[in-house]
Amino acid sequence: MSVAETIKSKLTDALAPSELQVIDESHKHKGHRGARPEGETHFHVVIVAERFAGMMRVARQRLVYGILADELAGPVHALSLETVAPGEGKRAG
Template sequence: MRVADRIERKLTDALAPTRLRVIDESHLHAGHAGARPEGETHFRVEITTPAFDGLSRVARQRRVYEVLAEELRGPVHALALQTRTPAEEQPG
């Protein structure tokens, strides 16, 4: 299973997001520390979930890191996060 698919599955199972995008940005980091020729090392995750209600930005990020601990020990070298609640997604 691709790393991006594992990330998506784990976050979906643990946090029931209303919006989730997992973007492989590895190609932007070719030649940098932690990059592998086959990619799947650098990701951007944009996630919106009610599970973040009442949590600070840091607490939200820690929650994502907990869910993805195995990937962060292994193939994932860098993870950029955008974490929101459904209320923060509403216009206005």
């Protein structure tokens, strides 16, 4: 299973999102520290989940970082997050 597939699977299982995008942005970081030639080191995740309702942004991010702790300790060098509760503001398209 690819790193992106693992991220999708873990977040889906833990948060049952209504929307989930896992975007591999590794190609933007070629030659940078932490980048591997095979990619899958830098990701942007957009996740819309009811679980985020009433949570502050930092709490949402900590929740996601906890779910993906193994990936962040290993193959993932950078992870940017857009965490949204249903009905809230703008999301990446």
